Amino acid sequence: MNKIVSEINNMNKIVSEINKSLSENIFYELSFFKLEKNNLIIVGSDDLAYFHNIEIEFSNVYSIECNYYFRIEPSKAVISLIENDEEAISINKKYGVTQGNHVFKILSEDNQEFYIISESISFREKVVKYF
Numbered sequence: 001m002n003k004i005v006s007e008i009n010n011m012n013k014i015v016s017e018i019n020k021s022l023s024e025n026i027f028y029e030l031s032f033f034k035l036e037k038n039n040l041i042i043v044g045s046d047d048l049a050y051f052h053n054i055e056i057e058f059s060n061v062y063s064i065e066c067n068y069y070f071r072i073e074p075s076k077a078v079i080s081l082i083e084n085d086e087e088a089i090s091i092n093k094k095y096g097v098t099q100g101n102h103v104f105k106i107l108s109e110d111n112q113e114f115y116i117i118s119e120s121i122s123f124r125e126k127v128v129k130y131f
Helices: 002-023 086-095
Strands: 028-036 039-045 051-065 069-072 079-082 102-107 113-129
Touching: 002 051, 002 079, 002 102, 002 113, 028 051, 039 113, 079 086, 086 102, 086 113
Parallel strands: none
Antiparallel strands: 028 039, 028 069, 039 051, 051 113, 079 102, 102 113
8 A cells, every 4th residue: 555655755746846847837838749559648838849847748548538749737736646536537437447547637737637547657857859
């Protein structure tokens, strides 16, 4: 049980780090970058035509209900880990989520709710320029 609690605490820490990084912007957009071998990388910046400066990676993705590209409202909590509430139960029933996966909710600037179900999440801040 302690391993599960520790894992959830770590993911909540990463989610907080993502939201803190995003909150430092006025305008921001996110887009799928790569889906390979059950891993999804979503990238973001204030101008995805030229570069991205964050990467959010979901490992061992179970299910995705998300637009390919969307804008966010950085002043709000954009991503959250949904655990042990009515919303999590509803999502678990809808997708038949297996044990060991976690539900991550992403909120767009238009208040659309997107869900990515995966084993874990990681976050990197790095600038990648597109030429």
